[in-house]
Every structure is written in structure tokens, then in C-alpha cells.
Amino acid sequence: MLLVGGDPALDRHDVGAGHPERPPRVEAALAGIEEAGLRDAVVHLEPRRASEEELMRVHPAPYLEALRAFCEAGGGNLDPDTVAVAGSWDTALLAAGAVLAAVDGLEQRAGEVAFVAARPPGHHALADQPMGFCLLNNVAVAAASLTARGERVLVVDWDVHHGNGTQAIFWDDPAVLYVSTHEWPLYPGTGRVEETGGPGAPGLTVNIPLPAGATGNVLCHALDDVVAPVVERFAPTWVLVSAGYDAHRADPLADLALTAGDFADLARRVRAFAPGPGRTAVVLEGGYDLDALRRSVGATLASLMDGDYRPEHPSSGGPGAAAVEAALRVHVHDGCGGETAR
Amino acid sequence: MSVRRILVAVDDSEGAARAVRFVASVAGPLGAEVLAVHALGLLAEIGDRPVPAQTHRAEVAAMLEEWASPLAAAGVAYRCLLVDGNPVQALLSAAEQEAADVVVVGKRARAGVPGIQLGSTSQQLVQHAPIPVVVVPEAG
Numbered sequence: 001m002l003l004v005g006g007d008p009a010l011d012r013h014d015v016g017a018g019h020p021e022r023p024p025r026v027e028a029a030l031a032g033i034e035e036a037g038l039r040d041a042v043v044h045l046e047p048r049r050a051s052e053e054e055l056m057r058v059h060p061a062p063y064l065e066a067l068r069a070f071c072e073a074g075g076g077n078l079d080p081d082t083v084a085v086a087g088s089w090d091t092a093l094l095a096a097g098a099v100l101a102a103v104d105g106l107e108q109r110a111g112e113v114a115f116v117a118a119r120p121p122g123h124h125a126l127a128d129q130p131m132g133f134c135l136l137n138n139v140a141v142a143a144a145s146l147t148a149r150g151e152r153v154l155v156v157d158w159d160v161h162h163g164n165g166t167q168a169i170f171w172d173d174p175a176v177l178y179v180s181t182h183e184w185p186l187y188p189g190t191g192r193v194e195e196t197g198g199p200g201a202p203g204l205t206v207n208i209p210l211p212a213g214a215t216g217n218v219l220c221h222a223l224d225d226v227v228a229p230v231v232e233r234f235a236p237t238w239v240l241v242s243a244g245y246d247a248h249r250a251d252p253l254a255d256l257a258l259t260a261g262d263f264a265d266l267a268r269r270v271r272a273f274a275p276g277p278g279r280t281a282v283v284l285e286g287g288y289d290l291d292a293l294r295r296s297v298g299a300t301l302a303s304l305m306d307g308d309y310r311p312e313h314p315s316s317g318g319p320g321a322a323a324v325e326a327a328l329r330v331h332v333h334d335g336c337g338g339e340t341a342r
Numbered sequence: 343m344s345v346r347r348i349l350v351a352v353d354d355s356e357g358a359a360r361a362v363r364f365v366a367s368v369a370g371p372l373g374a375e376v377l378a379v380h381a382l383g384l385l386a387e388i389g390d391r392p393v394p395a396q397t398h399r400a401e402v403a404a405m406l407e408e409w410a411s412p413l414a415a416a417g418v419a420y421r422c423l424l425v426d427g428n429p430v431q432a433l434l435s436a437a438e439q440e441a442a443d444v445v446v447v448g449k450r451a452r453a454g455v456p457g458i459q460l461g462s463t464s465q466q467l468v469q470h471a472p473i474p475v476v477v478v479p480e481a482g
Binding site: 080 | 381382383384385387391392394395396397425426427428429431432435
């Protein structure tokens with residue numbers, strides 16, 4: 001079964017016309033499930049809010065209190081990109097809670113794969129700073145809940161933007177392997193291949209920055225040749241996917257050239273990184289072209305559920321081979337460390 | 343210490359304009375080169391609504407040149423630099439990569455939110471920059 005979290009009816013984080021991170025994104029993502037023919041496989045997760053205790057594994061109490069108060073006072077601009085309104089706090093709690101519910105559902109063996117279509121996204125949010133449309137780092141909160149139970153978590157972030165928040169939060173944590181493919185140069189300006197983790201977690205941050213125009217075959221090559229050996233050494237017990245769909249060629253915010261079909265190929269590879277069924281949760285991050293988002297989510301989940309839904313052919317022929325070679329040198333040939341399973 | 347390279351943060355705000363005017367007045371006497379740096383976020387304000395910054399890089403670069411034009415008028419040697427990221431991180435990164443000796447920013451009217459690292463770019467730069475930071479006040 002496919003566990004699905006996220007409820008558009010509870011979404012009160014509407015920051016106004018013209019902002020690309022908007023409520024219809026959730027509806028588009030959920031429509032992708034229908035379009036992929038997965039309706040009968042879906043089990044909807046009960047919405048719940050992340051507790052203060054769960055959030056505080058990642059975000060300090062003063063930050064949470066300040067953000068809550070800021071929203072309750074009506075909100076405003078948190079940075080040039082990031083806006084909060086009165087309903088943002090509760091919506092953010094529900095988004096983080098949905099990822100926690102997905103992990104709990106998988107743990108209770110209610111499904112083989114979980115997908116969370118909730119917003120605001122999370123991977124740019126630092127421990128004490130909102131940024132890049134993100135308020136709470138949803139994936140980081142779930143990863144931290146898992147590592148608190150002794151699990152080893154692989155976070156694969158295929159959003160077109162580097163997940164600077166997730167990287168920073170787990171920079172020195174030997175229980176989390178963070179892998180990001182992203183366009184470079186691009187916001188937020190982090191994610192160089194040389195960023196490989198802190199002294200407590202050497203080699204457990206894997207960045208594969210790719211040039212504009214890179215196609216799906218380049219990302220697949222990166223996962224096969226760079227990421228797979230690192231994952232094998234790390235031996236994760238869980239896989240969380242920061243699934244942004246703004247690497248799609250139709251996305252207005254960036255210039256990678258993926259298609260919906262590519263996400264099916266990426267998903268199949270990422271599923272193979274998990275130790276078995278029921279240990280992969282896919283969490284929506286970016287993706288701002290609603291049609292591309294719908295098709296790409298459908299292709300991702302169909303692939304994870306052994307279905308056949310590829311509304312667009314996979315892409316190939318774009319640049320990026322040199323970038324993958326650079327990452328290969330850093331993480332495989334030179335072997336910059338990397339914790340192995342205890 | 344000698345000041346050979348000044349980094350000034352520029353955007354469409356009045357505070358940034360004050361900072362540029364201040365730098366235009368001091369860079370010549372100091373014999374310093376100026377780097378006018380703008381942090382490119384996810385969105386850019388062009389016209390009256392936010393647009394994707396990445397696909398409007400050329401327009402933002404042109405706006406950056408215009409924001410920095412008082413430097414040209416003052417006959418100061420300067421370069422314009424677009425850097426990806428949030429203002430504080432982008433300015434710190436540019437200052438390090440370009441070996442700037444001092445960072446100049448305008449003080450914005452908007453107050454920060456206690457407990458959240460945001461709002462005041464100048465406050466965060468003062469806290470985190472390894473080089474001197476000049477904050478140009480409203481009366482400057």
C-alpha cells in the first residue's frame with residue numbers, strides 16, 4: 001500500500017498571488033497519484049501536528065517560539081523570498097507532522113512506501129533560520145526522530161536547489177547520510193562537491209552540483225556510480241527523499257532538463273538504497289510548474305509501487321558528466337571517509 | 343590595516359542606496375576598489391510582483407549596474423557581482439572569496455524578529471563577519 005500524508009483542506013499557508021510556493025501545489029501532487037492509477041493502493045494518513053519535543057530535536061525552542069509569535073501576529077516577510085501569514089505556523093506543524101506520521105505508518109507496516117504532499121517545504125530551513133520558502137525542516141525533523149531511536153538515515157535530496165538546511169543540521173551527525181543533486185550555480189549558493197561533512201561525519205555529505213541543462217541520465221549516473229558505493233558503506237536503515245520537482249525542464253525557477261520519466265528512474269534507484277519495503281518515505285519539497293509536478297509525482301510513485309506510468313520519456317544528452325566525475329573522485333576514488341554501519 | 347577592497351551590499355532599498363553613496367564618497371580617497379554585491383534569492387522583484395530570479399538574471403544584473411551607478415559617477419573603480427543565496431550568507435561568502443577588507447551595508451528600517459536570525463542583515467553581518475562591517479545609518 002501507498003501511505004499518503006497531506007491534506008489541502010487544512011492548508012492555511014497562502015502567502016498571496018504571484019508567489020510560486022502556493023497551495024495548489026499540494027492538489028497537483030495528489031492529482032499525480034490518481035493520474036498514475038494508484039488510487040486503490042492509497043491509505044491516507046491521519047493528519048497530525050509535530051510536537052514541540054519532536055521539533056526541538058532540530059529547531060531550538062527560542063526559534064520555534066519566535067516563529068509561532070511572528071505568525072500569530074499576522075506574519076510578514078521573513079526574508080526576501082520567504083513569507084509567513086497567520087495560518088503558516090499551524091500549516092508548518094501539520095507538514096512536519098505528516099512526515100512523522102508517514103514514518104510511523106511505515107514502521108507499523110501499514111504500507112511499502114509513503115508520500116507526503118504537504119507544504120511549506122523544508123530543506124532550506126536551518127535550525128534557527130527560515131529561508132527559501134521553508135519554515136520548519138520537515139525531513140530533518142523526521143530524520144532526527146529516527147536517529148533518536150538508533151536508526152541510520154539516508155536523505156536523498158533531488159530538489160533542483162541544494163538543501164542547505166538539511167546539510168547544516170546533519171553536517172556532523174554520523175547517523176545521517178545526506179546526498180544532494182542540484183543545479184549549480186543557483187540559490188542558495190551552497191552544495192559544492194568539496195562540502196563532504198564535518199569531523200564527526202566525514203564523507204557523509206555528498207553533493208553533486210550539476211550545470212544548467214543536465215538531463216536525467218546524468219543524475220542516474222551520479223546515483224549509480226557516486227552515491228551507491230557510499231550508501232553501501234553507510235548501510236542505511238531508512239531512506240527519506242527530499243523530493244523537489246523543480247529539476248523538471250518546465251519549472252520556472254531553474255534550468256535543469258529532467259522529465260517526469262526521469263523521476264521514475266531516480267525513484268527506482270533510491271528505493272534500492274533502502275534495506276527493504278516499508279523504509280522509504282518521499283516528501284514534497286519544491287516544484288512550481290503544476291503540470292510537471294503532477295506528472296512527476298505520478299511517475300515517482302508508480303515506479304516505487306512497481307507500476308507503469310511514464311507520461312514523458314526519460315531525458316538524456318545534457319551536460320554534467322564532468323561534474324559527476326568530480327564527485328566520483330571525491331567520494332569514491334579518493335574515498336573521503338564515510339562512516340560504516342556499526 | 344589598509345583598505346584596498348570594499349564590498350558594498352546593494353539592492354533596491356533606500357538603505358542600500360545610502361551605503362553606495364557613502365562608499366562612493368570614501369573609496370576614492372582610500373584608493374580602494376569597490377565590489378557592489380547583490381544576493382540573488384529564489385525570487386526577484388521586477389515590476390510589482392516577484393518573478394523567478396534565475397530566469398531574470400540579466401534584468402537583475404542590469405538593475406545591479408544601476409544601483410551601483412553612483413560609484414561610476416564618482417569615478418571609483420568598481421565591479422558588480424551577483425551572488426546566489428540569502429543576503430547574509432552570500433555577502434559573507436563573496437567577502438571571503440574576493441578578499442574584501444571591509445563590508446558596507448545600509449541599515450534597513452525593518453526590525454528583526456527576536457529569536458530568529460532574520461530581518462537585520464546588518465546585525466547578522468556584524469555578528470558573523472571576520473572583517474570590519476560599516477553600517478550606514480538612516481541619517482548618513
